[in-house]
Amino acid sequence: ETGVTQTPRHLVMGMTNKKSLKCEQHLGHNAMYWYKQSAKKPLELMFVYNFKEQTENNSVPSRFSPECPNSSHLFLHLHTLQPEDSALYLCASSQGLRDEQFFGPGTRLTVL
């Protein structure tokens, strides 16, 4: 595997379910990011981790819970989501915080 991978690519869940999104980067980068991309809305930065430490939480509701066990892996734990949380969730990584970001293909999430 090369670059940034995300699993699953598609996820359908009910509002009472608990699920997790996984992101893995094979680039040796130090920073990782979660973004939300909705139709007709700009790309929204959710969380930033640098050397496994969270450096940014962009006022994200607590039903989204990130986890970064090491610099190569990033998870987004989901529970009691709302239909308006349906979107494409993109993971990215970068060498440093000022550097270009490398994006995964995204997880298309649908909340019923």
Add this chain to the structure above:
Amino acid sequence: GDSVTQMEGPVTLSEEAFLTINCTYTATGYPSLFWYVQYPGEGLQLLLKATKADDKGSNKGFEATYRKETTSFHLEKGSVQVSDSAVYFCALNTNAGKSTFGDGTTLTVKP
């Protein structure tokens, strides 16, 4: 706070036409500037970047110059192809890791 404003789309051009997508920004300090491209069903890919004033980023025939005096980073290409059809995002990064993206501009190139 930081912000990025880019030209609203959609933009439709004929093949071999000249492309300009405007981007202006507001940020404290001296951010790095980027253009990303997103093809259908994929994540964003870096197209080009500039890290300081007067730098010119270029890739695949696309160019953009970091203009501090006008706080702009306009994307240009002299002759577009059908394969350039995609969504283009202007973005900035600060030292604190705060990434800000524009709303995206959809480009359609017709044969």
